[in-house]
Every structure is written in C-alpha cells, then in structure tokens.
Amino acid sequence: MTNSLGPILSAHNLCVESLGGKESFPVLTDLNFSLQPGKILGLVGESGAGKSMIGRTISQYLPNGFAVTRGTLEFDGEDLVSMAPERRRSLLGRDIAFIPQEPLSGLNPVLSVGQQMKEHLLRIGLAPGENWRERALKEFEAVHLPHGAALLDKYPHQLSGGMCQRILIAMAFASRPRLLIADEPTTALDVTIQARIVKLIAEMQKRDGTAVIFITHDLRLASQISDEIMVLYAGRPAERGPAKQLFSAPAHPYTRCLQLANPTISGPRRGLFILPERMPGLRVLKELKGCRFASRCPNAVEACTESEPPLADIGPNHIAACIRTEKTPEIVPPPLAPGRQATSAKAHLLGEKLTKAYTTAWSPFARRSSFKAVNSVDFTLGEGEFVGIVGESGSGKSSLARLVVGLDTPTEGRITLAGRDVTANGNVEKAYRREYIQMVFQDPQSALNPRRRIGSIVTQANEATGLNNDTRERMERAAELLKEIGLPPDAAMRFPSQLSGGQKQRVNIARALCTLPRILVADEIVSGLDVSVQAQLLDLLLKLRDEHGFSMLFISHDLSVVRYLCDRVMVMYRGEVVESGKTETVFADPQHPYTRSLLAAVPPDDVNMEWSPVLSEASYQVE
Amino acid sequence: MRPDPFPDIVIRGKRMFATIAKLLVKRVLTAIPILLIVSALLFCILRILPVDPAAMSLPPNATVEEVEAMRTEMGLDRPLYEQYGIWLGKLLEGDVGRSIHFRQDVTSLIGSTLPATIELAVIAMVVATIFGLAGGLFLFYVRGTRAEAVMDFFSILLLSLPEFLWSLFLLLIFGVFFEVLPFTGRLSPGFERPVVTGFLLIDSLVTGNISTFFNALQHMILPCLALGIALSPSLMRVLRSSLLDAYQDDYIQQARLRGLSEKRILIRHGLKNAILPTLSLMGVQFGFLFGGTLLVEIIYSYPGMGNLMVDAIRNADLPIIQGAGLTYCIAVLVISIVVDSLYLILNPKLRVR
Numbered sequence: 024m025t026n027s028l029g030p031i032l033s034a035h036n037l038c039v040e041s042l043g044g045k046e047s048f049p050v051l052t053d054l055n056f057s058l059q060p061g062k063i064l065g066l067v068g069e070s071g072a073g074k075s076m077i078g079r080t081i082s083q084y085l086p087n088g089f090a091v092t093r094g095t096l097e098f099d100g101e102d103l104v105s106m107a108p109e110r111r112r113s114l115l116g117r118d119i120a121f122i123p124q125e126p127l128s129g130l131n132p133v134l135s136v137g138q139q140m141k142e143h144l145l146r147i148g149l150a151p152g153e154n155w156r157e158r159a160l161k162e163f164e165a166v167h168l169p170h171g172a173a174l175l176d177k178y179p180h181q182l183s184g185g186m187c188q189r190i191l192i193a194m195a196f197a198s199r200p201r202l203l204i205a206d207e208p209t210t211a212l213d214v215t216i217q218a219r220i221v222k223l224i225a226e227m228q229k230r231d232g233t234a235v236i237f238i239t240h241d242l243r244l245a246s247q248i249s250d251e252i253m254v255l256y257a258g259r260p261a262e263r264g265p266a267k268q269l270f271s272a273p274a275h276p277y278t279r280c281l282q283l284a285n286p287t288i289s290g291p292r293r294g295l296f297i298l299p300e301r302m303p304g305l306r307v308l309k310e311l312k313g314c315r316f317a318s319r320c321p322n323a324v325e326a327c328t329e330s331e332p333p334l335a336d337i338g339p340n341h342i343a344a345c346i347r348t349e350k351t352p353e354i355v356p357p358p359l360a361p362g363r364q365a366t367s368a369k370a371h372l373l374g375e376k377l378t379k380a381y382t383t384a385w386s387p388f389a390r391r392s393s394f395k396a397v398n399s400v401d402f403t404l405g406e407g408e409f410v411g412i413v414g415e416s417g418s419g420k421s422s423l424a425r426l427v428v429g430l431d432t433p434t435e436g437r438i439t440l441a442g443r444d445v446t447a448n449g450n451v452e453k454a455y456r457r458e459y460i461q462m463v464f465q466d467p468q469s470a471l472n473p474r475r476r477i478g479s480i481v482t483q484a485n486e487a488t489g490l491n492n493d494t495r496e497r498m499e500r501a502a503e504l505l506k507e508i509g510l511p512p513d514a515a516m517r518f519p520s521q522l523s524g525g526q527k528q529r530v531n532i533a534r535a536l537c538t539l540p541r542i543l544v545a546d547e548i549v550s551g552l553d554v555s556v557q558a559q560l561l562d563l564l565l566k567l568r569d570e571h572g573f574s575m576l577f578i579s580h581d582l583s584v585v586r587y588l589c590d591r592v593m594v595m596y597r598g599e600v601v602e603s604g605k606t607e608t609v610f611a612d613p614q615h616p617y618t619r620s621l622l623a624a625v626p627p628d629d630v631n632m633e634w635s636p637v638l639s640e641a642s643y644q645v646e
Numbered sequence: 647m648r649p650d651p652f653p654d655i656v657i658r659g660k661r662m663f664a665t666i667a668k669l670l671v672k673r674v675l676t677a678i679p680i681l682l683i684v685s686a687l688l689f690c691i692l693r694i695l696p697v698d699p700a701a702m703s704l705p706p707n708a709t710v711e712e713v714e715a716m717r718t719e720m721g722l723d724r725p726l727y728e729q730y731g732i733w734l735g736k737l738l739e740g741d742v743g744r745s746i747h748f749r750q751d752v753t754s755l756i757g758s759t760l761p762a763t764i765e766l767a768v769i770a771m772v773v774a775t776i777f778g779l780a781g782g783l784f785l786f787y788v789r790g791t792r793a794e795a796v797m798d799f800f801s802i803l804l805l806s807l808p809e810f811l812w813s814l815f816l817l818l819i820f821g822v823f824f825e826v827l828p829f830t831g832r833l834s835p836g837f838e839r840p841v842v843t844g845f846l847l848i849d850s851l852v853t854g855n856i857s858t859f860f861n862a863l864q865h866m867i868l869p870c871l872a873l874g875i876a877l878s879p880s881l882m883r884v885l886r887s888s889l890l891d892a893y894q895d896d897y898i899q900q901a902r903l904r905g906l907s908e909k910r911i912l913i914r915h916g917l918k919n920a921i922l923p924t925l926s927l928m929g930v931q932f933g934f935l936f937g938g939t940l941l942v943e944i945i946y947s948y949p950g951m952g953n954l955m956v957d958a959i960r961n962a963d964l965p966i967i968q969g970a971g972l973t974y975c976i977a978v979l980v981i982s983i984v985v986d987s988l989y990l991i992l993n994p995k996l997r998v999r
Contacts, residue, residue, distance in 0.1 A: 082903055087790070116904035128896040133918050133994060142914070143904055178994040194904070 029100060030057035031201050031234040032081070036094035039073075039080055041305075043088020048306045050089060051076055052259040053334075056251075060201065061232040063225075065249030065266060067242050067281070069302055069553040070524075073258040074238045078204045080104075081119065081236075083111055098202065117147050120195035122205040122224070126188035126212075130179040136190055137175030147198040162193040165230075166223055185216040189223070196227045203228065206238045210551075213415040213580055218624040218636030221248055240553060242281050246270035247626045247634050251340070254278045257302050257315045260334060264341030270630040274343035276320050276351050283356045284558040286587035287628045292607070294357040295587065297562055298555040301523060314344070322350045370403035370439075371574055372427070372460075372542055377401075377436035379422050396422035398598035399436070404542065404574050409564075411589030411606065412578045413621065419598040420578045424544050427576060428462045429453055441541070457487060461535035465547040467527035471519040477530055478515030481505070484537040504533040507570070508563060525556035529563065536567065543575040549584060561588050582625050586610050594618045665997055666987050673983045684975045685737065688968050689730050697962045703746050742972070743965035747957070752969040755954060760973060761844035762832060763943070763950035766873070767935045769866055773874025775928065778881025782924070785886040801879045809876035810941040816868045817945065828865050830947045837861050869946045873939065877931050884927050888920035895919075922993055929985030933978045 037054040040047050051073045058064050066074045079085050080096060081103060091104045098119065103111060115121075123129040131139060140159045149158055156175070163171035166189045179187055188208060195203060205224060209217035225248055228235050239245050245252050246266045253263040254277065262275035273279045283296035298319050308315060313328035320327065326346060334342045345351070377400045382393040397419045404410050412420045425431040427438065432448040439445070440459055445452040461484070464470035471480055478501035485492045491500060501515045508529040519527055528548060535543055545564075549557040561584065564575070579585050585592055586606055593603040594617065602615040613619045620637040627634055700716040701708070708716075717723055721732055736743070742752040781801065788794045821829035828834055832846055839846070840853040847866075850859035892898060893916060901911045940952035947953070951970060958966035990997050 112905050121903040129900045131897040131915050
C-alpha cells in the first residue's frame with residue numbers, strides 16, 4: 024500500500040488562483056516541495072501569506088472561486104487535484120488527517136465526545152470484533168488523556184482547549200494516517216499547553232511514521248520541531264531548507280527579519296527589527312514586477328524591483344528567492360532602547376492584599392460555592408514603569424486588571440491610586456480613576472464599535488469628561504493621536520472594518536491615550552498578531568512612553584514579549600503572585616518552580632539547544 | 647490514582663430525567679406568582695370597565711331596587727380586594743362564574759371550545775413546521791444560486807401576507823370556486839358527533855367513527871393551511887440563517903476533513919445545531935397561535951376559543967373574558983415549559999455546565 028520509496032506528498036509548480044469576482048489574482052505561486060514519509064515540514068509566514076491555503080488545496084475544500092490553475096499536487100503518486108471527489112473523500116480522515124487551529128470549535132458542541140469519536144472510528148473502520156468504546160479508550164490513552172471513560176460522556180464546552188486538542192489529535196491519529204496537516208494547532212493555547220501539544224504531535228508522528236505539515240507563524244517553534252522549513256511570503260516560497268540550517272543561517276532577508284522581529288527569551292536583550300508596513304495584498308501582486316518583498320526589504324536595491332528573483336540553490340537542499348543572499352547576515356537589529364526604571368520610587372498605583380472572590384449564582388437547588396480569582400495580591404506600579412503580568416489562562420491576570428481599572432470591585436484589600444484610596448469604586452472614585460487609568464482591550468475587532476468612524480472612536484474619552492467635546496476639537500485631537508500612532512490623517516474618517524488587524528490595535532491604543540492617562544492597563548494586546556505587527560506595536564508603546572511618560576500594567580502569556588518590554592514582572596498562578604522582581608533577574612534566575620516551568624515551555628532561541636519543557640500531567644484539569 | 651476530575655456528571659438516562667424534573671418543578675413554582683398577577687390584572691381591568699354586571703344580568707325593565715338587590719347578591723357592594731378574594735377562592739374550586747350572555751357555566755363553555763382551538767393550533771403548527779423545515783432546507787441547499795434569489799423573493803412574499811388573507815384566499819379557491827373542501831364549522835350536518843375528550847379527531851377515532859374523522863379532517867384543512875402557510879416563512883428563514891451560521895463553524899469544516907459525507911454533515915452536525923434557534927421561534931409562534939386563531943376561526947365559523955372570545959367581548963361578558971384570559975395564560979406557560987424541556991434535551995450546554 025504505502026510506497027515507502029517516494030515522497031508522500033509532492034507539489035510541482037503548484038499555482039492556486041482566485042478566479043471568482045471581477046479580477047483573478049494569484050493566491051499561491053510556484054510551490055515546489057516534496058515531503059518524505061515520517062518527516063515534518065514547517066510552513067512559516069505572516070497571516071495572508073497562504074499557509075492555510077496549502078492545507079485547503081490538499082483537501083480541495085478551497086474558498087469559492089479559488090482553483091488550482093497550474094502544476095500538480097501528488098499524494099503517494101496520485102494527483103489530488105484531478106482525483107475523483109469520492110476517492111479524495113475516502114482518503115480524508117483516513118490517510119490524510121487534519122488538526123485545526125481552534126480546538127474548542129473543532130468539535131461539534133451538541134454531540135458528546137463519545138458520539139463524535141464513535142462516528143469517526145466507525146468511518147475509518149474497526150478491526151473485526153473490536154468495540155468502538157474500547158478502541159476510543161486506547162486512542163485516548165495514546166494521547167495521555169486520563170479518565171477516558173468519563174471523557175466519552177463529556178461535551179466540548181466542559182473541557183479545556185488543551186483537552187479538546189488532545190481529543191482531536193487522538194481522532195487524527197486513530198487511523199494511523201500517512202499525512203497530517205496541523206494548521207496552527209497551538210496558537211490558541213497557553214505556552215505550557217503548547218509545549219505539551221507539540222511534543223505530543225511529534226510523539227504520535229514518530230509512532231506511526233506519519234509525514235506532517237506543521238503550519239505556524241512562529242519561526243522559533245517551527246525550527247524546533249520540523250525537519251524542513253518553508254517560509255512563505257505573499258503566496259510564494261521565499262526560502263526552503265533544513266530547519267536547523269535555515270534558522271541558524273537564514274538566507275532570505277525576510278526570514279532574517281522575521282527572526283529578528285521576535286523578542287528573545289534568553290541571553291542579552293536585543294532590539295527588535297521592525298518590518299515596515301505590511302505584506303502587499305494579493306491583488307496588488309499581479310501588477311508587481313520585481314521581488315514581492317522588495318518594498319519592505321532592508322537590503323533592496325534597484326535590481327530587486329526589475330524581475331521576480333528565482334528560487335536559487337544556496338546549499339544542500341536549501342533554496343532562497345533572493346538575488347543578494349550574501350548580504351542577509353548583515354541585517355542586524357537596531358540597538359535596544361535604553362530600559363527605563365521607575366522615575367521615582369513613589370508608587371503610583373498600589374495594591375494591597377487584593378482579593379476577588381466569585382460566588383456562584385443563587386439557586387434553590389445547589390449550595391453556593393465561591394472561588395478566589397485573585398488571592399491576596401500585593402503590587403506596586405511606579406511612575407513611568409512597565410510591569411508585566413504573566414501566567415496561564417485562569418491564573419487571574421485579567422481579573423486583576425479588571426480590579427485595577429475599576430470594572431470590578433475587590434472583595435478584600437485596598438487599591439491606592441496616586442495617594443488616594445479608590446477601593447470603594449463609587450462614582451467619585453470612578454471619575455478620579457478615569458483620569459488616571461485607561462485600559463487597552465485584547466481584541467480590537469470587538470473593542471472598536473464598527474459603526475463609528477476612527478476619529479470618533481479615538482476621542483471617545485472626551486464624551487465622558489465633556490471637555491474639548493465639540494466636533495472641531497475632537498477632529499484636531501484625533502489627527503494628533505493618529506499621527507502619534509503612525510496612521511495617515513485620512514484614517515480618521517474610516518470605519519474599523521477598513522483597517523488591518525495591526526492598525527486596529529493601534530487605534531485601540533490611541534483611544535486609551537486620548538486624555539493622556541498616567542497608567543495604561545493592557546490585556547494581551549499583542550497576542551494573535553503577526554510578529555512583524557507585534558514588533559511595530561511594542562516599539563510604538565516604548566516610543567509613546569518616551570513622549571508621555573505613562574506607566575503600564577502589561578498582561579501577556581508571551582514571556583519573550585514581557586522580557587523585551589517590561590522593567591519588572593509578576594508571575595501569577597491560580598490567583599496568587601508566586602514570583603516577582605526585575606524582569607532580567609526573574610528570567611535569568613527563576614526561583615519558583617512554576618516560573619521555571621513557564622520558561623522551559625518557551626522554545627529556546629538557539630535551535631541547537633534542546634527544548635525540554637516540563638511535561639507534568641499534574642495540571643490537566645477541567646476549566 | 648488521582649481523583650476523578652469529573653466526579654458526578656453522567657449525562658444521559660437518569661441524570662437527564664432529573665435535570666428535566668428539576669426544571670419542571672422550578673417552572674411550576676414560578677408559574678404560581680405569574681398566574682396570581684395575571685388573575686389580579688384581569689380582575690381589576692375588567693372591574694374598571696364601565697359595565698355593570700348586575701344590571702346586565704337582569705332584564706332591561708328591572709327597577710333600581712332590583713339592580714341593587716342583585717349587586718348585593720353578587721357581592722358587588724363589597725371592597726374590591728374582598729371581591730377578588732372571593733373570585734379567587736371560587737377560581738380555585740374550578741368555578742369561573744356564569745356567562746351573562748349564554749347563561750351557562752364558563753368552565754363548560756371553555757371546556758367545549760378549548761379542544762377545538764388546541765386541535766386547530768397543533769395541526770397548524772405541524773403544517774408550519776413541515777413547510778418551514780422543508781423550505782429552510784431547500785433555501786439552504788440552493789444557497790448562492792439563482793434559485794435562492796427566486797425562493798427568497800417568494801418567502802418574503804409569503805411572509806408579508808397575514809393569515810386572514812390566506813384564509814379568505816384559500817376559502818375562495820378551494821371552498822367556493824372548486825368546491826372541493828368544506829369551509830364552515832368543524833363538521834358537516836348529519837355527522838354523528840362523539841364526545842369523549844372533546845378533541846373531535848381523537849374522539850372519532852376512539853369510537854371508531856371513521857367517516858366523522860375524515861369529515862372533521864376535511865374541515866381542518868383550509869384553516870390549518872392558512873395558519874401554517876402564514877407561520878412557515880419565518881421558520882424557513884431562521885432555519886436557513888442558522889444553518890448558514892453553523893456552516894461557518896470549524897466543526898463542519900473539520901467533519902469534512904474527516905471525510906464525512908455532505909448528507910451526514912448536514913443532518914448530524916449542521917441541523918442538530920441549527921434546529922435550536924428554530925425551536926425557540928416555534929415556541930413563540932405556538933404561544934401566539936392561541937390568540938392568533940381568532941380571525942381564522944371567525945372566517946371559517948370554527949367553534950373555538952376565538953369565536954367564544956369575540957362573542958364575549960361583543961356582549962361585555964366579563965366572566966368569559968376572565969376565564970379565557972386565564973386559559974391563554976396557562977396555555978402560554980405550558981408551551982414555554984415544553985419548549986424549555988425540549989431545549990434541555992437538545993442542547994447539552996444548558997443541561998450540563
């Protein structure tokens with residue numbers, strides 16, 4: 024059955040185009056690769072680069088109007104594109120398996136885990152005399168899911184993201200597939216869970232000799248687990264090569280820039296390389312003559328804009344689409360902005376023994392129970408200081424932020440803001456707090472009112488104070504703010520839907536800065552964004568601090584970002600602060616075992632260093 | 647061995663029963679204050695009306711003394727809260743009073759008309775559900791094609807016609823023009839009318855009276871079609887849009903990537919999720935249907951609660967209005983409990999947290 028000699032999946036000059044609509048434009052261009060059985064190919068690139076489109080091309084579930092216009096895509100010698108749909112469907116789920124990005128929505132909410140597992144197992148076929156239930160338990164055991172029998176009766180909403188992802192992995196590997204496509208399988212998960220899931224996929228892949236396409240935007244993660252990496256830029260491979268070689272000596276300037284845009288987790292802190300602007304839209308590419316990366320490339324010269332550079336060999340199995348690969352190592356990050364310690368020792372914001380307990384709703388049928396989301400937390404925030412709060416989801420980071428900005432009132436403890444007790448959180452305290460603190464929310468998509476223009480959104484704070492609230496004054500202030508965050512002045516008249524994700528997050532920041540608060544509380548404001556956009560935003564925050572001198576509580580699950588941005592860090596675990604101190608000290612010499620396990624879960628900067636996350640099963644639990 | 651992280655949640659079987667029983671107890675308990683408030687409102691509003699029940703129950707040539715005596719006899723000279731207390735006390739004994747106009751117990755009047763209306767509403771709802779589900783599935787199936795635009799046009803056309811227009815329309819075509827279906831009352835003259843439960847269709851079947859059964863069924867076709875057609879477009883549209891929503895979700899894509907057939911994905915994954923919003927709309931519609939049969943009953947001279955209510959209002963027959971009002975209230979409460987129980991069975995998110 025398995026043709027063990029040839030590649031399991033190979034693409035030759037594969038092109039996918041969008042043909043629907045008024046004009047056609049290329050989505051994937053000149054894709055060439057071959058994946059051997061048992062190997063892992065990492066696909067890396069910014070959003071919109073066409074990473075996910077490869078998975079969709081393999082399954083041939085392309086968006087409306089998209090079609091393969093040239094080239095071949097062969098699975099074990101059979102062309103997937105021209106194959107009869109029935110034949111392709113019989114391969115899906117059996118020989119070709121998929122692991123989705125969002126584990127919670129990848130399972131049907133109204134069917135129990137057992138019902139879904141049974142459906143899948145019956146489709147892929149059981150051994151004669153085998154009971155689906157026993158088989159399901161066996162598969163759960165393989166992915167280290169405890170209490171399999173109880174799990175079968177669960178519904179997805181009762182489980183954590185990590186558990187759902189394990190169930191999906193168990194399903195994917197149940198048929199011992201020959202090819203697995205994992206599309207950003209860990210993006211939605213915590214670092215510690217990410218480490219476990221990635222290690223699990225690698226373990227299962229070894230067991231079955233499965234070939235894997237691992238799609239991610241994290242070059243560091245890809246280089247840790249892949250044998251080969253392909254970096255995509257605007258639908259075309261920029262560079263492809265053996266993972267370690269590509270990561271330690273990137274040949275294409277884009278790969279190098281991506282690497283330098285990501286903050287490090289160990290060693291001396293360095294500045295971030297800021298990739299300007301963003302990837303050209305696919306529609307624009309048709310008109311483009313030269314290299315598609317030229318407009319953002321630090322090494323671009325005249326010749327780059329003349330013709331599309333071919334993918335040239337630059338080493339064994341290593342190719343790159345650049346005419347000046349020898350110049351790539353010269354790209355260096357800018358010097359690190361000088362760290363800024365608190366300008367005065369005086370605490371600007373002071374939290375003492377803060378506790379927030381949530382109690383279940385009253386019901387005549389159940390005893391009320393309560394749990395402490397935030398438990399006796401002490402913290403200070405000095406003037407001009409950036410303090411990071413890290414921890415897994417459920418550790419109480421966001422609950423603490425809500426207490427600080429006054430969205431919730433603490434059950435116990437005291438909050439002092441610029442010398443005044445604001446714990447009571449009445450109308451007087453709220454008004455006082457508004458002047459001092461503003462919050463930046465995580466998801467700009469839902470934080471910005473889609474029916475208001477940007478100019479009105481960023482000056483929303485003036486409505487509350489009533490100061491400078493006439494149209495002319497607000498438009499003037501909006502223009503100033505847009506200039507500060509690096510958006511063109513005409514953006515003031517646009518709606519949020521007309522901006523990119525990164526631009527929306529800038530607007531989100533600008534809105535918080537409108538009345539020049541002294542403190543910003545930022546909850547996961549760079550998660551879910553591309554590294555290039557993330558670098559732009561981090562840089563913007565530092566620049567704005569230099570201009571306005573505000574301080575910030577920065578909540579993030581990304582430790583390298585906190586390491587880059589923050590002066591001090593607090594590590595939270597189950598509502599308590601388990602460790603805090605100067606960022607560099609805590610990261611270089613963590614004292615608490617939890618901090619150590621968090622740090623170990625981050626893929627190391629050096630690709631030759633062994634990545635050994637703590638894979639203790641102790642923290643698997645129902646959320 | 648670590649402790650089981652899911653100690654006491656087993657969902658199907660006994661546990662599901664217990665959850666539904668819990669809901670029933672809870673809803674019945676909350677229904678009591680609701681009924682008390684509704685009864686008080688009914689009592690007060692009708693007392694404020696400029697109608698004198700005592701004068702109405704006497705012949706027009708009665709003297710002022712006779713009216714006064716009647717008032718005392720009926721307890722109308724006592725304070726309002728006392729009157730309410732007496733009325734409520736009788737209500738609990740099942741005595742809603744006597745109709746002034748029909749000179750009959752209100753309970754027996756409602757008892758004879760309520761089954762007719764329930765029969766009408768249930769069959770109309772079945773018709774609406776069949777049309778709504780079929781239409782919604784078809785609308786979804788032809789999504790993105792020209793047929794969708796055409797279907798869309800017709801579903802809006804259907805939606806914009808009220809049920810009484812459908813009634814007249816169907817009556818003229820099938821009743822008057824083609825003369826294929828009867829269009830007055832519940833039964834043609836000359837048919838034996840068995841009485842067991844009051845539900846004509848059930849009674850005729852139970853007593854083995856097949857010809858009565860078919861005659862009654864024929865009488866129901868036109869009014870039920872009219873109501874069903876009027877209700878179905880909104881069901882169609884809700885089902886279609888919830889299916890479209892469900893198909894946006896990852897689990898549908900994931901089911902495809904596992905190689906499941908489109909038919910299986912639609913029925914087991916898509917429809918199972920999309921039916922939930924449709925079901926809650928059906929609950930609301932069914933509640934409205936009880937009051938909404940009124941015009942249709944009049945057009946088809948159908949002897950149900952709607953016709954009784956119209957007569958009662960026309961004659962300012964307070965006891966009937968009160969009784970009918972309470973009956974509607976109870977019907978709506980019962981329907982909402984049934985719909986909530988169904989929801990509980992179909993949606994695990996409500997059942998287990």
